[in-house]
Amino acid sequence: MAATTLVNPFREGISLEGATHPVQLVIFGASGDLTRRKLLPAIYNLVQASLAPPAFSVLGFARQKMTDDDFRNLLSQAVAESGEVRVRDAQALERLRERTHYLPGDFQDAGAFATLKTMLDAFDKQYGTGGNRIFYTATPASLYGGIAAQLHHAGLITPPGGDGGFVRMIVEKPFGRDLASAKALNAELLRYMSEEQIYRIDHYLGKETVQNILVLRFANGIFEPVWNRRYVDSVQITVAESIGIEGRGNFYEETGVVRDVIQNHALQLMSLVAMEPPLSFDARDFRAEKIRVLEAIRPIAPDDVPRVAVRGQYGPGSVAGERVCGYREEPNVNPVSLTPTYAALALGIDNWRWAGVPFYIRSGKRLPKRITEIALQFKEAPHLPFRKSQIETPGGNVLALQIQPDEGISLKFDAKVPGPTMRIRAVEMDFTYGETFGSKDASPYERLILDCMKGDQTLFDRADGVEAAWAIVDPILAVWEADTKVAFPNYAAGTWGPPEADELLARDGRSWRRL
Amino acid sequence: MPGPDGTPPAPVAGLTAVPVTGIETAIAERWRALAHTMARPRAHARVMTMLVRVEDDAATFAVFDTVKQLAGKHPIRVISVGYNARLANGVRAWVNAGCAGDDPRAVCSEEIVLQGGQTAGDCLLSAVRGLLVPDLPVLLWWRGPDVGASPLWSGLAGLSDRIIVDSSDFGAQALQVLHRVVGEVGAGGRRAVRDLNWQRTAPWRAALATCFDDRAVLAMLDALDRAVITFSAEDASAPPSVRAQLVAGWLCRCVNGLQRHCSVVPGPHWSRDVGVGRVVSIALTSSRSKASLLLVRKVGPTRIDAQACEGTGGHIVRRWSFPAATLTEAELLDGCLSSLGSDPVFEAALQAALVLS
Numbered sequence: 001m002a003a004t005t006l007v008n009p010f011r012e013g014i015s016l017e018g019a020t021h022p023v024q025l026v027i028f029g030a031s032g033d034l035t036r037r038k039l040l041p042a043i044y045n046l047v048q049a050s051l052a053p054p055a056f057s058v059l060g061f062a063r064q065k066m067t068d069d070d071f072r073n074l075l076s077q078a079v080a081e082s083g084e085v086r087v088r089d090a091q092a093l094e095r096l097r098e099r100t101h102y103l104p105g106d107f108q109d110a111g112a113f114a115t116l117k118t119m120l121d122a123f124d125k126q127y128g129t130g131g132n133r134i135f136y137t138a139t140p141a142s143l144y145g146g147i148a149a150q151l152h153h154a155g156l157i158t159p160p161g162g163d164g165g166f167v168r169m170i171v172e173k174p175f176g177r178d179l180a181s182a183k184a185l186n187a188e189l190l191r192y193m194s195e196e197q198i199y200r201i202d203h204y205l206g207k208e209t210v211q212n213i214l215v216l217r218f219a220n221g222i223f224e225p226v227w228n229r230r231y232v233d234s235v236q237i238t239v240a241e242s243i244g245i246e247g248r249g250n251f252y253e254e255t256g257v258v259r260d261v262i263q264n265h266a267l268q269l270m271s272l273v274a275m276e277p278p279l280s281f282d283a284r285d286f287r288a289e290k291i292r293v294l295e296a297i298r299p300i301a302p303d304d305v306p307r308v309a310v311r312g313q314y315g316p317g318s319v320a321g322e323r324v325c326g327y328r329e330e331p332n333v334n335p336v337s338l339t340p341t342y343a344a345l346a347l348g349i350d351n352w353r354w355a356g357v358p359f360y361i362r363s364g365k366r367l368p369k370r371i372t373e374i375a376l377q378f379k380e381a382p383h384l385p386f387r388k389s390q391i392e393t394p395g396g397n398v399l400a401l402q403i404q405p406d407e408g409i410s411l412k413f414d415a416k417v418p419g420p421t422m423r424i425r426a427v428e429m430d431f432t433y434g435e436t437f438g439s440k441d442a443s444p445y446e447r448l449i450l451d452c453m454k455g456d457q458t459l460f461d462r463a464d465g466v467e468a469a470w471a472i473v474d475p476i477l478a479v480w481e482a483d484t485k486v487a488f489p490n491y492a493a494g495t496w497g498p499p500e501a502d503e504l505l506a507r508d509g510r511s512w513r514r515l
Numbered sequence: 516m517p518g519p520d521g522t523p524p525a526p527v528a529g530l531t532a533v534p535v536t537g538i539e540t541a542i543a544e545r546w547r548a549l550a551h552t553m554a555r556p557r558a559h560a561r562v563m564t565m566l567v568r569v570e571d572d573a574a575t576f577a578v579f580d581t582v583k584q585l586a587g588k589h590p591i592r593v594i595s596v597g598y599n600a601r602l603a604n605g606v607r608a609w610v611n612a613g614c615a616g617d618d619p620r621a622v623c624s625e626e627i628v629l630q631g632g633q634t635a636g637d638c639l640l641s642a643v644r645g646l647l648v649p650d651l652p653v654l655l656w657w658r659g660p661d662v663g664a665s666p667l668w669s670g671l672a673g674l675s676d677r678i679i680v681d682s683s684d685f686g687a688q689a690l691q692v693l694h695r696v697v698g699e700v701g702a703g704g705r706r707a708v709r710d711l712n713w714q715r716t717a718p719w720r721a722a723l724a725t726c727f728d729d730r731a732v733l734a735m736l737d738a739l740d741r742a743v744i745t746f747s748a749e750d751a752s753a754p755p756s757v758r759a760q761l762v763a764g765w766l767c768r769c770v771n772g773l774q775r776h777c778s779v780v781p782g783p784h785w786s787r788d789v790g791v792g793r794v795v796s797i798a799l800t801s802s803r804s805k806a807s808l809l810l811v812r813k814v815g816p817t818r819i820d821a822q823a824c825e826g827t828g829g830h831i832v833r834r835w836s837f838p839a840a841t842l843t844e845a846e847l848l849d850g851c852l853s854s855l856g857s858d859p860v861f862e863a864a865l866q867a868a869l870v871l872s
């Protein structure tokens with residue numbers, strides 16, 4: 001007899017904004033920075049907005065000795081301090097506190113995982129969570145594989161589709177530190193669970209405005225026809241931060257700007273701007289297109305690295321009116337460090353849509369301001385009948401998609417200055433999400449944890465997607481790490497990076513947008 | 516105080532009296548004046564025109580309070596329209612424009628109030644017609660019981676894409692009136708009707724749906740063949756509340772065979788704590804076993820507690836507690852603003868409720 005799938009008849013027409021399946025969320029690294037600053041406020045927001053399922057509990061796991069009450073107090077404190085909390089609701093916080101627990105233990109200790117299993121089984125009965133579990137790795141990246149192995153040995157990973165409830169694992173970035181280690185980590189995770197259980201998170205994809213790139217492109221008829229090599233001259237992606245490394249010297253020395261931002265956030269943005277329209281916005285179609293465009297990015301041969309990539313490191317300077325030290329003077333940083341805090345790349349995409357259109361990417365610390373934007377520079381009008389007129393700033397139209405801090409879209413075009421003579425000046429038409437939709441966005445972590453609860457992998461990376469992104473930056477990292485004859489620092493804090501970054505574009509007859 | 520030309524005083528503080536022909540200019544001037552006080556110049560985004568039919572002077576304050584909350588969340592042009600017995604003829608207008616919240620999340624809205632004498636229906640409509648924001652959706656919030664009967668109704672409804680009514684205002688024949696309005700307005704498929712009273716049942720529907728998301732509970736559904744919806748009432752002879760009837764209709768539409776054993780009953784003892792007409796419990800039981808699902812409203816904090824019992828021994832197998840704070844009128848409207856198109860589930864529930872009644 002064919003198995004019949006039971007369908008809940010009451011669901012029709014009822015918003016599925018919230019997660020519906022009961023679940024326990026286990027946070028590895030519950031005493032850490034990410035948990036306190038991002039995860040606990042996001043979880044609170046989900047509970048407060050009734051988006052988390054009614055049958056829900058949280059269990060924190062880390063080495064630090066804490067009782068349930070200590071961890072609950074940490075939760076209350078995290079909620080009190082967070083700027084991402086939308087509504088301060090004592091009852092909702094209490095509801096969450098009652099369902100929050102803590103287990104002290106070492107991730108290398110199999111005994112701790114046996115205890116974890118006993119606790120989770122007991123909470124299943126207490127909270128009616130039906131064996132559904134999400135494991136979140138908010139730990140040093142070197143521990144991700146080991147945690148998966150321990151979970152497996154403790155019998156905490158059941159295959160999908162079985163009777164034992166679902167098991168999903170959210171894996172934080174960084175996912176590997178180069179192509180080889182990313183492949184090794186993928187292989188290790190896939191030894192214990194299937195791809196559909198792995199949620200590789202890049203919180204950039206959880207941002208409303210990043211998702212809106214897709215809506216702008218694929219829900220409007222007017223943009224897509226000009227979104228190609230015929231009309232677009234070049235694309236600039238800027239991920240600029242004005243802050244330095246904020247005391248995380250150990251972390252940054254190991255990471256640098258390429259691993260921290262370019263390999264993940266910047267390439268995510270590039271893939272969204274450049275991808276072909278997916279058949280649908282479901283995980284399979286959307287991720288397939290995103291990965292396809294990453295794979296079409298022209299591989300960089302080692303000899304080409306000096307021509308297409310520029311690195312930088314900030315020296316002392318001043319940002320927003322304050323004097324700041326150079327990178328090498330930051331705590332826990334090697335005084336002769338060669339870690340890049342700035343990178344600029346010129347990439348090309350080998351497909352019909354983008355052949356010949358350069359994608360310039362830049363990211364850095366201690367730049368003049370915090371801004372993330374994607375700008376499409378359109379080609380100039382083929383013929384200007386206003387030859388005798390005063391044109392203030394010649395140049396084509398620019399469509400800029402600003403991701404942060406003020407999410408919005410602006411279009412630069414030329415307009416006539418009112419008056420008896422023909423004078424032309426560029427004007428900018430600005431659209432800001434905040435002014436149109438007012439309400440405060442959900443934080444990216446909130447959105448992505450909720451998606452994981454719902455089993456929606458659309459906004460998470462697939463194994464081959466992570467590897468494709470590493471394959472792009474791997475040669476650059478290899479060349480830079482081998483070449484130690486670089487004169488760092490080469491840009492002053494508070495400036496837009498080293499002069500070589502300007503030359504990268506000047507060679508092509510272009511310049512960076514003045515932001 | 517009346518204005519120099521005999522214009523009645525502004526219906527609420529903050530509005531400026533203007534001639535009807537000067538409304539757009541007055542709003543544009545207001546924006547220009549505000550631009551000087553803003554951190555940076557802005558382009559105004561607008562997402563829709565919202566027409567509000569204000570049933571009488573006394574309602575004006577309540578309407579404005581609700582509209583203020585909405586205007587703080589959506590950049591809309593609100594045009595409220597109503598009769599004013601003190602106006603002999605012609606139409607009077609007042610305007611305001613402003614932003615709520617801090618840059619860059621300040622939401623900027625425009626409010627226009629139009630009032631006319633009892634015979635000024637056509638003039639009011641003509642004024643409204645000239646003030647709609649081009650190309651954007653028009654939403655009509657019709658307040659009051661006289662839906663269909665007022666001369667303004669067909670004119671305003673004809674200009675709108677979506678119409679919001681509140682069937683709790685409709686009195687004894689509420690289901691029939693609602694059905695007529697849905698039929699009239701929805702004909703042709705361009706316009707849709709939303710009912711705030713149906714919107715108020717959303718927490719119950721969401722709670723029930725979540726209970727049945729649990730596979731063990733869903734497996735019991737076949738056995739559940741009886742339903743009782745209890746509503747808060749002043750006495751045991753109270754006629755069924757339309758809200759409870761809509762929930763009953765929805766249940767019957769979702770579960771085949773429930774029609775014959777689905778009842779809506781008054782719960783007089785509830786009226787101490789809960790407003791009359793509101794749903795206070797839903798019980799789904801089985802004629803064949805001890806399986807049941809019971810949802811009950813609780814107060815302090817306001818919530819819906821639910822429990823499912825298995826069929827053999829009647830033991831509790833699942834419990835839930837759903838927060839269910841009472842929704843304000845502004846929140847209910849917000850829900851209507853956010854959802855697009857018609858609501859086939861509501862329309863089917865209404866049909867089923869009519870059959871049951």
Ligand SMILES: NC(=O)c1ccc[n+]([C@@H]2O[C@H](COP(=O)([O-])OP(=O)(O)OC[C@H]3O[C@@H](n4cnc5c(N)ncnc54)[C@H](OP(=O)(O)O)[C@@H]3O)[C@@H](O)[C@H]2O)c1
Pocket residue numbers: 028029030031032033034035037061062063064065105106107108137138139140141143172173174
């Ligand atoms: N912080 C951020 O904003 C951010 C943003 C994006 C991605 N991430 C990534 O998220 C991960 C966590 O970052 P973080 O900043 O939260 O790091 P963190 O502050 O150093 O926290 C690490 C956590 O892991 C626990 N831990 C480490 N080794 C352990 C072991 N052997 N057994 C048990 N617990 C152990 C620590 O517990 P004890 O202290 O109790 O030992 C601590 O709770 C990192 O991979 C990071 O790259 C962080």
